[in-house]
Amino acid sequence: MFTIEKLSHPDLTIDHWQLSPNQHWCVLTQLGCGEQYLLDLFNGDLVDYQASNLTLPAQDKIAVLSFQALQNLYEVELKRDRSDELNTLDIGRRVRDFVPLSEPNLKLLELIGLSHKLDTGFRQLSTGESRKLMIIKAISDGAKLLICENPNDSLDKESRHKLALLFNQLMAQGIQVIYLINNREDIPTDCQHFAAMSQGRFEVLTDQLSQTTETIDQQIDHYFANQRAEVNWPNQRFPLDNYCHPNLAKLVDCTVRYGDKAVFERFNLTIKPLQHTLIQGKNGSGKSTALQLISGDCPQCFANDVTVFGYRRGSGETIWDIKKHIGMVSSDLHRSYRVRCNVLTVVISGFFDSIGVYQAVSQQHIDDAKQWLAIIGLAAHSQSLFHDLSHGQQRLVLIARALVKSPLMLLLDEPTQGLDETSRHLLLGFLEQLAAMKQTTILYVSHREDEHLPLFTQQLEMYWSSSNWIRVTEANRY
């Protein structure tokens, strides 16, 4: 299927890699390993390289299913948006416009749980839904080689299972898959061929003939060896002791509806100070929407009974009265962070809740932001362009942006999407420290069970009745 020999590029070196028919590979990656250059190679975007032999399939037979590809698609859709011209909401291309509705495709959409979304615009899909659509689109476009960057990220447990079944079906039909995996638990169980990337170097780990399974397991363990970083926490400037309201947020009988479809109805949630809350639920069940009601990013917060930091929404407060106390990380923020600026500026923008920085910046802001960059291991990248970093590194910068101002409330909506094991554990360590300091209340959305830390004293499961698509919720205290 392909051969790569003696490929050299300033940020990518591959001595030898051959993909034979019916082989599927798992490439282990970590943040900053140069994975994006490997993706560029398969995309046809890598320049300034030399190779003694490079035989890749035709470009239209390769599908790169990466976070960057998703972002590119989102930006294409944004450019096509004619809402202003038409003076009405242009939802852009719908799911049915990406995938011809042939019988096999309809079956795939059903299998992956997207068949009820045919008339939803791409930009309106939830994170998990949009990732699923990309996969089905690649298959229906006739791709023979799928390069999947962390395919489990953003998918709920059932969807991960269904995706594994789908990949098995595809492999039986001769489609080949290369997984790029940066968390040990995501390694596909039946993968036989392994490689790893470190500091821009691609290295084959397995050679079925000469290596034993045990050796491979040890190599994988070695690659994913975790270290918990000690965090020198900056001083907090908004101590919770001064907070005077009984609740940080209260949502009463909230309904969010798009067209004739309710995301949820009669949704109730109370967040008391230091009541760290874990929000779970299937893809599309309304987790992000619930957080957006609190942050003010969902316009329907005004039509609902939403009180945040003592402000009843719609009673004359500004969005900044709310946002100044919130640190947020979400896919929505990540994809909206499209301005051209350096990494330091992105972290500093957390002080102003802006995308980019448009105000005077103090030396204290700069020092705090630099301190955070050092904590997340990206100090050397402070002057790099944000968009030159890999998706996972960008996510880490956005986490620093959320933490830099020591907010009263942290809304973390799948913050670890794209993060490798080390960075995920770094974040989990931050959360434990924050909980111990008792100054910030954390709302956390995650599909990963190892992120469901004991510090979450309230757990919320969002689900819906399949008969009428009305979502209901349950809250339990441990």
Ligand SMILES: Nc1ncnc2c1ncn2[C@@H]1O[C@H](COP(=O)(O)OP(=O)(O)OP(=O)(O)O)[C@@H](O)[C@H]1O
């Ligand atoms: N502007 C919109 N117009 C129409 N539908 C929308 C809009 N925004 C969100 N939705 C729909 O609302 C549902 C809930 O979306 P939300 O992003 O809250 O889900 P989620 O639980 O966070 O999903 P995931 O786990 O995939 O991130 C989705 O099915 C989505 O398609």
